[in-house]
Amino acid sequence: MPKNNNNSDVFLNSLQLLQKYNYSAEEHIIVTKDGYKLRSFRIPRKGPPVLLVHGIGDSSDCWLVLGPKHSLAFLLAEAGFDVWIFNARGNRYSKEYTKKISQRQYWDFSYEEIGSLDVPATIDYILYVTHRSKLTYIGFSQGTTVFxxxxxxxxxxxxxxxxxxxxxxxAWMKYSKFPLIDLFSRNLDNLTLYAKSKMVYEVFPFNYNLNRYHANVCQVNSPFRLLCELEYFIDFGLKKITNLMPDRLPVITSHIPAGSSSKTFFHFIQGYANKRFQRYDYGIERNKKTYSSPSPPDYNVSLISVPMTLFVSEVDWFSDKDDVGILKSKLKTVDKFININESVQFTHLEFVYGSRVNSIINKPVINILDNLRNR
Known part of the structure; x- marks a missing residue:
């Protein structure tokens, strides 16, 4: 195992990371209407509540693994905000259910259920516990989709x-630059049938052996560092692995992935294939039963009335600037649109794991929240 002091965090979970850095931490079990038990973490403070919502296949860890000086959850707590860190159904922290059901039944969810059941249950719980009428929402990647x-x-x-x-x-993924998405979309029917026949319900689960591998090959001085660099270039377009916090890289990579459902991934691929931001496509017959329509309806984002700030990078493979352009044209309440120029080469993972995250993301985010608090 790596001997660098920073890497003692490699196998610490969210609660342990909070406790290690001497933050008062709470663990809360939130039960959804359909019986999923979600484990959320809180850094209690006297300020307004802020909810942090992770991306696909990720967990509450993403807001903590850079440590107190660079992870947003710690910085928000230092600024006096009441920090709540969400975990979606199916990730390493939220795998329990209120009664005995089959694996097929448990994993029968996509990002729609996370958005329509998990996030609302969490918001209801936070507002009840804090006696507040509103909170601030911060989402990354899928954390924005479910919003x-x-x-x-x-x-x-x-x-x-x-x-x-x-x-x-x-939301829209029409122009996604992820190299494999076109291949996946052309073979989506076969992939779905294969997953069903082989009972592949969970994908990219949290795995200690994989974590141990990443903790070793992603060290700064590892002779196998190229394997780490290739993986993150192929998956995320990260040309410089040093754009992720170099001395924290074994910690970052040993906490992802954290697990999700195959149906969630299929739902995103459907969006790319159909060039729409739509509900899950079950095929004509089941769509008729589910939606009273042969094709799934779109999510009507024009109904959103929350004031929003969007942070967008021009080189992001997954949140493509043209796709965000479609989204922005349909939203009515975008207060601020922060565009990170192509010259900065700020890729998808860097929004939470990047070495430049403080200057490009965290400080502007905290300034926005401070302005809201001081109004």
Whole structure:
């Protein structure tokens, strides 16, 4: 195992990371209407509540693994905000259910259920515990997708969010630059059938052996560092691995992935294939039963009334600037649109794991929240 002091964090979970750095931490179990148990973490402070929502296949860890000086959860707590860190159903922290069901039943969800059930249950819980009427929402990647789902399907939640800060927003994926997405979309029917026949319900689960591998090959002085660099270039377009916090890289890579459902990934690929931001496509017959229509309806993002700030990078493979352009044209309440120029070469993972995250993301985010608090 790596001997660098920073890497003692490699196998610490969210609660342990908070406790190691001497932050008062709470663990909360939130039960959704359909029986999923979600484990959220809180750094209690006297200021307004802020909810942090992770990306696909990720967890609460993403807001903590850079440590106290660079991770947004710690910095928000230092600024006096009441920090709540979300975990979606199916990731390493939220794998329990209120009763005995089959694996097939448990994993039968996509990002729609996270947006229409998990996030609303979490918001209800936070507002009840804090005796507040509103909170601020910060989402990254899929954490923005589920926000759009919630606020369009359940418009009453718009009034519970004072402001939404959306990092690398993902809704339309028409122009996604991820190299494999075209291959996946052309073979989507076969992939779906294969997953069903082989009972592949969970994908990219949290895996200690994989974590140990990443903790070793992603060290600064590892002779196998090229394997780490190739993986992150192929998956995320990261040309310089040093754009992720170099001395924290074993910690970052040993906490991802954290698990999700195959159906969630298929839902995103459907969006690319159909060039729409739409509900899950079950095929004509089941669509008729589910939606009373042969094709799934679009999410009506024009119903969203929450004031929003969008952070967008011109080189992001997953939150493409042209796709965000489609989204922005349909949203009515974008307060600020922060565009990170192509020359900066700021890729998708850098929004939460980057070595430049303080100057490009964290400080502007905290300034926005401070302005809201001081109004």
């Amino acid at each position: 759009f789902v919630m606020c369009s399907m359940l418009p009453e939640y718009n009034s519970m969010i004072e402001h939404a800060i959306l990092l690398a927003p993902v």
